Amino acid sequence: MLYDLIIIGAGPAGVSSALYAASRGLNTLVLEQSECSGGTLKKVSNITHFTGFPTGESGEVFSKTLDAQLKGSGVEVLQKKVTDSSLLGKEKMVICGGETFKAKTVIIASGETQNIPEFESSSSIFEEHLHNFASKYANRYSDVIVIGGSDGAAKEALYLSKQVFHVDMVVIEEELVAVPEFSVPISKAPNIDVHLHSSVVSVTGEREVEEVHIRDNLSNEEKVLKKPGAGIFYYMGSKPNTQPFSELKLDNGYIVADENMRTSIDGIYAAGNIRVKQVRQISTSISDGAIAAIEVSKYLK
């Protein structure tokens, strides 16, 4: 079967592309590695500053809404991980392990994967007490460490501060890089300590976390936080999921695309956080997805 369009990834960008493709009657296949659509948002405690949601919405509920909208749109959705591709020919090949899917056009909307911190620790601690899903795991802890200082980290630290007794934020930058919506309440929160220009170097403990060793990167001094039973949550930036797309022009790992989402290869489009861009938000991903699908429909005519 030769599809009109294959969309890779069902985060906000991929779902938006699929809805616009369906509206234009394109024979579309969506390939998403996870069971539920929604992408990065699934693990976000609260979606903020998104137009139309004045009181926010939990990431889990928002993702389920996207999932239902995608699956109700009539496009074919398969749970598959794309592992490779061959995009230069007229028939674009998208490879998922042993299976190959073919289409006239492809929209790549595979987003980013969160960076996982690397520090010395016993493997059991690393696996069981390290998370980036605050709303799911907060109830296991009364004390938590949040690694990161951007908007996402700050938002989740604030969320955690309402669920647990105490939060320590370990921030590599010299100041919190979060917007005032988050940085101001953090500065006033009685149960959040912010450790600036610092990194976690090791975590000790047998079955649970006992001590978290952090280094002040300016003075090089190490400090020991005694945190028996603590959880560690990480929000330390992300890397683009472009590994299967080696033929495309990339910049720092991200796909180069023009304002119509066209990439360096004819018939291949990129939408959302996967592409080189200034603002990585739901609104900009959804916008990219809409533009990409409209461009595909023009291209196919």
Ligand SMILES: Cc1cc2nc3c(=O)[nH]c(=O)nc-3n(C[C@H](O)[C@H](O)[C@H](O)COP(=O)(O)OP(=O)(O)OC[C@H]3O[C@@H](n4cnc5c(N)ncnc54)[C@H](O)[C@@H]3O)c2cc1C
């Ligand atoms: C902690 C945190 C909080 C945030 N809060 C907000 C907020 O409040 N408001 C806001 O606007 N933005 C927020 N964001 C940013 C927002 O999550 C992103 O801008 C948005 O998710 C990007 O959408 P996307 O569709 O481009 O990519 P993603 O959401 O990353 O989705 C990509 C999808 O592609 C799939 N995929 C990846 N590789 C493959 C493959 N090889 N094969 C098949 N499928 C694949 C993934 O499983 C995923 O479903 C937050 C981000 C973080 C980290």
